[in-house]
Amino acid sequence: MPDLPDLSSATVDAIVDHVGRSTLPFQRANREEQYATAFWFNELVGATAEGEIIRQYLVTASEPARVELAEFTLRPQLCAPAMSAEKLMMIDFAEGWTHLDGLGVAVMPSAGLHAHGARKGWQWTTDEITDGIAATEQDIAGLGDSPVQAYLLGHVDDGDGSREQAVVIGRIAREGDGRIQWIGDLPQGCVGAPVFISAPRGENSFKLVCVGVALPVGEHHTIAPFDRIRAALAAFPSNDGSAPDGTAPEPRPAGPKRRWWRRRGRQ
Numbered sequence: 001m002p003d004l005p006d007l008s009s010a011t012v013d014a015i016v017d018h019v020g021r022s023t024l025p026f027q028r029a030n031r032e033e034q035y036a037t038a039f040w041f042n043e044l045v046g047a048t049a050e051g052e053i054i055r056q057y058l059v060t061a062s063e064p065a066r067v068e069l070a071e072f073t074l075r076p077q078l079c080a081p082a083m084s085a086e087k088l089m090m091i092d093f094a095e096g097w098t099h100l101d102g103l104g105v106a107v108m109p110s111a112g113l114h115a116h117g118a119r120k121g122w123q124w125t126t127d128e129i130t131d132g133i134a135a136t137e138q139d140i141a142g143l144g145d146s147p148v149q150a151y152l153l154g155h156v157d158d159g160d161g162s163r164e165q166a167v168v169i170g171r172i173a174r175e176g177d178g179r180i181q182w183i184g185d186l187p188q189g190c191v192g193a194p195v196f197i198s199a200p201r202g203e204n205s206f207k208l209v210c211v212g213v214a215l216p217v218g219e220h221h222t223i224a225p226f227d228r229i230r231a232a233l234a235a236f237p238s239n240d241g242s243a244p245d246g247t248a249p250e251p252r253p254a255g256p257k258r259r260w261w262r263r264r265g266r267q
Helices: 007-019 111-120 137-141 226-234
Strands: 023-028 036-048 051-061 070-074 086-090 098-100 105-109 148-155 165-174 180-183 194-200 206-215 222-225 262-265
Touching: 007 148, 007 165, 007 194, 007 206, 023 148, 036 148, 051 206, 051 226, 098 226, 105 111, 105 226, 137 206, 137 226, 148 206, 180 206, 206 226, 222 226
Parallel strands: 165 262
Antiparallel strands: 023 036, 023 070, 036 051, 051 105, 070 086, 098 105, 148 165, 148 194, 165 180, 180 222, 194 206, 206 222
């Protein structure tokens, strides 16, 4: 019988397999600054006989979302039919985001992005952080002041414009005031990215949990927790049109996922 993978390797594999296509790199257009990562999130609103009802958003940190002209770097894996990587320019970028009070997090309804793809003759083939992965209040309460290993899925700026996706390994801990700190290096371009942990669920099993969003605050980067993000989104009007048809995105074709990520940070 082959050896079971260690927990760190198994967690990285789970992140790549389940949410590897959930992230988008962006920056201020025509300027070498404000590099950040955004990711797709499906908020579960309810369910009917026809299926789940969701609202879909891009999520990132507030600070890099305040630029007026920005560009996303599109990977071929995110589009069908597949395209060569290209830049998606967005004017009035700052106006498209809603900032969640006191969290340092901004969200953008996804309808405009789906409409753009439809006009160009392609559809998004993304993964999303879902309700089953986003941390609950109980998940956050389970974090203590003893650091635990954590994994950030972001797009690094190495100065060559490629914005390669990386799994950055560090640690997180909850401070006495409730703030969650990222302990370790955070490469440029990874602000706004989702941060994960593996929560044990018995022998040789674990639950993948997205703790929250990496923020550019202080000497140590903090994490905006998903339980508070959930609560803020729940207060949004139900007809904000965040998905193309008001519910879920169109079905996307299934297919093998290519490993375009790399691993960084402490083991």
